[in-house]
Amino acid sequence: MKDILIFPFLSISTGHHHVADALQAELKSQGLAAEKIDIFSHAYRRLEKLSSEAYLKWIQYFPKTYSGIYKLLACGKYQKDKRYTMYEWLFTQQMRHILQEKQPDIAFCTHALPSYLLNRLKPEYPNMTVVNVYTDFFVNQLWGRENIDYHFVPIIDVKRQLVSEGISQKHIYLTGIPVHRMFETAPADACQHHPPYTIIITGGSMGVGGILKWIRYLSPGGNILYKILCGRNEKLYCYVKSLRHPCIEAIPYLHSKAEMNRLYEQASGIMTKPGGVTISECLQKRLPIFIYNALPGQEEMNLNLLKERGLVTDMRNWDMQKAEERIAAFFQSSEQAKEYEKHVNGYLAEISDRKIDDVLKIII
Incomplete structure (x- = not known):
């Protein structure tokens, strides 16, 4: 052994x-x-x-x-x-x-x-x-x-x-x-969604990253249902709950990968920071990724490359009041959806030659 x-x-x-x-x-x-x-x-x-x-x-x-x-x-x-x-x-x-x-x-x-x-x-x-x-x-x-x-x-x-x-x-x-094997690749038509679109917002579990700012400026108009992943950030969870808005749901800490996987499969897209693991999970699930903030250092560097490859949409400079309109337009545009799918499929093809379990067998 x-x-x-x-x-x-x-x-x-x-x-x-x-x-x-x-x-x-x-x-x-x-x-x-x-x-x-x-x-x-x-x-x-x-x-x-x-x-x-x-x-x-x-x-x-x-x-x-x-x-x-x-x-x-x-x-x-x-x-x-x-x-x-x-x-x-x-x-x-x-x-x-x-x-x-x-x-x-x-x-x-x-x-x-x-x-x-x-x-x-x-x-x-x-x-x-x-x-x-x-x-x-x-x-x-x-x-x-x-x-x-x-x-x-x-x-x-x-x-x-x-x-x-x-x-x-x-x-x-x-x-x-x-990423955990629970987040296995989604079917090729995973980007095909219909309104109201379910958008996950995550990145606030440690209390940093500007998530509260975005939530305060959300203007739900009925086209998008927002599910806020609060993790162990009690302040964030209590604030989202206090909004009492039918289109904004606070999700407490998820105890299993299976729960997270189910949430991914219900979603049309995700608003997040460009952390390597979250981005990789979403690429595996073929979820469109909207970046609302990037922490200094690693996340800034991640974002530069991900934007070059067309794997994320940078929304940091968007008018917050019009964010929902622009996200909905993304899903309603077959051209944008197909372009995104092309970039994601290209990335997934790159890493499909050797699965992690096969590589571990080889080196062990």
């Missing part, structure tokens, strides 16, 4: 953890157990909670500052010899202790920091297989490269980037961002 570890980062419910959960589910379906470890919580439990709260406050109140620092430190051309000495000082010994204790045969990284650490430590553990599982539609500089055995990439653009940086194609699998 293989000893398998999965490394997300921080304890807040981000895409890194959702992808780690999806990998766990796939491995379990193959009779394999995998342990999920957040090195920050493992090393500095009290500090991790403070850091998570500080991160959320930073992106909420000082988004431009966060965006600038993120682009300075994490974006741009990959530099092979670039070192992140603070991360090494804080986490290298802790990661080494984990590896010595667990003796993993395979380590999956769903976040750049553990990937960076394992990339540096790999020469000490030559028999350990390390896999990068990217959770956004781009790759920042922090992700390890040279000593990583396999790369699960989200889109052909990222594969081309890694090849240009010297990674062998035989070590790259175009899997898409792994």
Whole structure:
């Protein structure tokens, strides 16, 4: 039996953890157990909670500052010899202790920091297989490269980037961002809907991201039924409930992937932020995606690529009072719907060569 570890980062419910959960589910379906470890919580439990709260406050109140620092430190051309000495000082010994204790045969990284650490430590553990599982539609500089055995990439653009940086194609699998198998691909005619259209609005579970602003300006005219996914954001849930509007429904935290899948299948489209996992789930379901906001850093980078590929509609600069009219017009225009379907089908065709369960069998 293989000893398998999965490394997300921080304890807040981000895409890194959702992808780690999806990998766990796939491995379990193959009779394999995998342990999920957040090195920050493992090393500095009290500090991790403070850091998570500080991160959320930073992106909420000082988004431009966060965006600038993120682009300075994490974006741009990959530099092979670039070192992140603070991360090494804080986490290298802790990661080494984990590896010595667990003796993993395979380590999956769903976040750049553990990937960076394992990339540096790999020469000490030559028999350990390390896999990068990217959770956004781009790759920042922090992700390890040279000593990583396999790369699960989200889109052909990222594969081309890694090849240009010297990674062998035989070590790259175009899997898409792994999502739970519950969100299997919808039928090809999934975009065919009729009024009133059901639109999911999500992205407010952590209390950031501008969702309240959009909800306050909604002007339901009867063409669209809005289902607001509130997650564990009690303030958001109470506000939506207080509206008492027949076309606006507050959805509390959903406890299962099956519940979420049913909601996707009832929907005509989704208004969301460009988080890698949510976008990937919606692409699998062929749901038209409308972006109302993008958090600084990763989501900004995701949005740039997704817009280039025609996979999302950017509504950030729309007149909020006319948003419903424009969304309805999208569904009523066979030309727009067909154009969107063409882009989505092209993306799904890219990642259909190797299913994630087949790739896991190959590398394990």
